[in-house]
Amino acid sequence: MSEAGNTDEGLLTIDELASAASTSVRTARYYASLGLLPPPERRGRLAFYDERHLAALQLVRALQEHGFSLADIQEYLERVPEGASADDLVIQRVMLTPWANARTETVTRSELDKRAGRKLTKAEVTWLTKMRAVRETDEGFELQMTFPITSQLLDLDIPRDAVLAADDLIGRHMDALSDELTELFRAQVLAPFRAQEHTDAERDRFEYSLGKLRQLTLEALVASFQRASNQAIVRALESR
Known part of the structure; x- marks a missing residue:
């Protein structure tokens, strides 16, 4: 009852x-x-x-x-x-709240090939592991959230050591940026909100605003990277 x-x-x-x-x-x-x-x-x-x-x-x-x-x-x-x-x-x-689905999935070796869309060599599986797209466990292969993107890089005619270096570079900068943005949100967004009394409607609106802010932050990061890349191209052309 x-x-x-x-x-x-x-x-x-x-x-x-x-x-x-x-x-x-x-x-x-x-x-x-x-x-x-x-x-x-x-x-x-x-x-x-x-x-x-x-x-x-x-x-x-x-x-x-x-x-x-x-x-x-x-x-x-x-x-x-x-x-x-x-x-x-x-x-x-x-x-x-995860920015994307953070749940991992464990698959068999044959299923890993199917997900990659190709028969993976031992070297390719090792490379995917170094790229943190796959983690080998006792139960099989744990697919990380970057696997769908990273597996597509296998088909590109680009040296894989260069891709690994780029991944390391991106990872280090993203970790630092994430830590700094999180601290900024805590100090300048969350702390002022918590210091005041709020109605249920105001709290719901604030929660919505934080969720929207996350979405816009991702879009802003992509746009900022595109702008920075364009500026790098201009600088390279001017130096020649």
Whole structure:
């Protein structure tokens, strides 16, 4: 029998909590039993949940999207301040939301060939591993999110050592840029927001704005790289 009939505005039954988080009641109960959600408010035999429970449940799901195990999630949540508000948890979730599907997939050796669209040599598999597009495990080959792009590079008539060097160069710059942008967002976007009181509508709007900002950041990075490349071509022509 589902728990229903909540009388206080803002309180949710387990059914409503699961529905709001786009998960099943069984999953929500399981997470609660592991202590991944704060204790509910008890009224007799019924349990009620609020916006902080919802934010915590959504945070758990975001961590799973990053490939965290339940044990890792529990350890992560233990480091969250006990008095963290729903706003704090929402912001953490938005910051953790993958920019693309971060889930990996493990395939067999023959399936790896099918995904690459060709019969891969041992040397090509080694190269894909160095490019961090594939990771060999005891169960098979774990495809990383860059695999669809990287596998296409195998068909180009370009020295693979040069591609490896370019990948290393891009990786180092992207890591530094990502760290700097993250710190900038925390200091100049998130901190000012958290320092003030907000309505539910304002918080929803802020969450939407952060998601949109992520999309526009990706587009801006591509446009900036194109502009920089064009300028490099002009400089090279002028030097000749």
